[in-house]
Amino acid sequence: MKKHIHVVGAIxxxxxxxxxxxxxxxxxxxxxxxxxPGGKIEVGESSKQALAREILEEFNCSIEVNEKVEDxxxxxxxxxxxxxxxxxxxxxxxxxxxxxxxxxxxxxxxLLELNFAPADIPSIKKLLAEK
Ligand SMILES: Nc1nc2c([nH]c(=O)n2[C@H]2C[C@H](O)[C@@H](COP(=O)(O)OP(=O)(O)OP(=O)(O)O)O2)c(=O)[nH]1
Numbered sequence: 001m002k003k004h005i006h007v008v009g010a011i012x013x014x015x016x017x018x019x020x021x022x023x024x025x026x027x028x029x030x031x032x033x034x035x036x037p038g039g040k041i042e043v044g045e046s047s048k049q050a051l052a053r054e055i056l057e058e059f060n061c062s063i064e065v066n067e068k069v070e071d072x073x074x075x076x077x078x079x080x081x082x083x084x085x086x087x088x089x090x091x092x093x094x095x096x097x098x099x100x101x102x103x104x105x106x107x108x109x110x111l112l113e114l115n116f117a118p119a120d121i122p123s124i125k126k127l128l129a130e131k
Contacts, residue, residue, distance in 0.1 A: 002075070002078065002079050002080050003078075003079040003080070004079070004080045004081075004082065005040055005079060005080070005081055005082070006040065006041045006081075006082045006084075007038060007039060007040055007041070007081055007082065007083050007084070007119075008038045008039070008041060008047045008048075008050050008051040008054070008083075008084050008085070008086065009035065009036030009037065009038035009051075009083055009084070009085045009086075009120065009123070010036055010037050010038050010051050010055055010063060010065070010085070010086060010087075010088040011036055011069055011085055011086065011087050011088065011123065011127065012037070012063065012087075012088045012089060012090060013087070013089070014105055016105070017107065017108065018105035018106055018107055018108075019105065019106055019107075019108060019111060019127070020036075020037060020095065020103065020104075020105055021034050021035070021036070021103070021104050021105075021106050021111070021114060021116075022034065022035055022036075022037045022058075022059075022097065022100040022102070022103050022104075023035075023100055023101045023102040023103070023104075024100060024101070024117075025099060025100055025101045026101070028099075029078075030076070030117050032101075032115070033115055033116060033117040034114040034115055034116045034117070034120075035116065035117050035120060036085055036120060036123065037054065037055055037058060037059060037095075037100075038050075038051055038054050038055070038085075039054035039057075039058070047084050047086070048065040048086065051063070051065050051086060051088065052065055055088070055095075057098075058098055058099050058100070059093075059095040059096055059097070059098060059103070060093055060095070060096045060098060061090050061092060061093030061094065061095045061096075062090070062091045062092045062093060063088040063089060063090055063091060064088060064089050064091050065086050065087075065088045066086060066087040066088060066089065067086065067087050068084060068085070068086050069085040069086060069087060069123050069126055069127065070083070070084070070085045070122050070123040070126050071083075071084045071085075072119065072122045072123070073119075074118055074119035076118070076119075081119045083119045083120065083123070085120075085123040108127055108128060109128065111124045111127065111128070112124060112128075
């Protein structure tokens with residue numbers, strides 16, 4: 001049976017209406033895909049707590065987690081991901097790519113030009129439908 005993982009992703013928008021995107025490094029699972037920053041929920045954590053922890057660990061900045069955008073499940077070849085995405089805003093620090101190959105602020109209508117992890121596409125479609 002395929003492994004199930006529960007993952008959270010942050011949709012962080014700046015004051016120019018650009019969204020923070022991160023490129024997974026070549027050694028990560030799902031290497032070289034763009035994603036919303038985040039990671040797996042650990043035992044005892046809420047989704048929002050996990051998201052704040054992951055952003056601090058991987059980008060060295062603090063966020064406030066706001067409303068949920070999407071909750072979707074995607075079956076990859078090797079495992080199944082449940083991805084919950086939330087709007088979030090940076091409350092302190094400038095994001096640094098501590099584990100990712102690249103980080104980029106991208107206009108909403110250009111998100112689909114990046115090679116995003118397939119599980120993220122429903123979240124992106126919701127964002128595109130918002131404005
Ligand atoms: N962070 C993140 N992961 C995503 C997204 N879309 C998507 O399919 N994934 C997948 C990629 C990975 O298989 C998994 C997240 O794992 P991860 O390696 O980033 O999580 P983590 O930081 O907790 O990793 P680790 O401590 O186990 O190394 O979810 C997304 O938008 N953000």
